[in-house]
Amino acid sequence: MNCQKVKTSLPDLLLAPKSVSAEVRAHVGSCAECAKELKGLEATMAMMEEWAAPDVSPYFDTRMAVLLREEQQAAPAGWLERMRERFLFGSHMHMRPLAAATLALIIAVGGGTYAGFGGFSNPQPAAQVASPVIKDLQSLDENAQVFQQLNSMDQQDTSDNGGGAGNSL
Numbered sequence: 001m002n003c004q005k006v007k008t009s010l011p012d013l014l015l016a017p018k019s020v021s022a023e024v025r026a027h028v029g030s031c032a033e034c035a036k037e038l039k040g041l042e043a044t045m046a047m048m049e050e051w052a053a054p055d056v057s058p059y060f061d062t063r064m065a066v067l068l069r070e071e072q073q074a075a076p077a078g079w080l081e082r083m084r085e086r087f088l089f090g091s092h093m094h095m096r097p098l099a100a101a102t103l104a105l106i107i108a109v110g111g112g113t114y115a116g117f118g119g120f121s122n123p124q125p126a127a128q129v130a131s132p133v134i135k136d137l138q139s140l141d142e143n144a145q146v147f148q149q150l151n152s153m154d155q156q157d158t159s160d161n162g163g164g165a166g167n168s169l
């Protein structure tokens, strides 16, 4: 039995001694080099065992349990509650998807000139198309122009404020 062959069996000797032949065990018992190798391997494995199983914080389980309970209890209920508030009890929040869709239509029909997006000319004004939808869009467009005016007033206000602040500083 040569040492090289015995050394390949050394891990087995530590992990599953019964699987190693008596021949190998006898060799390790009588060969100083193989015995030394076995000792070194044993030390390494002991170190790895210590490293692989560090002590978990004593509060880990408690914290984990609390977090899980909070998630299970609070999250779904809170989420549903928020959604319900938003879509059922919100004063006019439910109008938002409709308004957004209408605005998208205005932009699409108006080619960007309505609602103040860009200053390029409109080859086919919406006014020439007779359709109740377009009429609705036109009234909405008027509203959009009002909003635009309000916006530009706001912008003037802020620029005035900014100028005043700049002068005072």
Ligand SMILES: [Zn+2]
Pocket (backbone or CB within 6 Å): 002, 003, 006, 027, 031, 032, 033, 034, 035
């Ligand atoms: Zn040996």
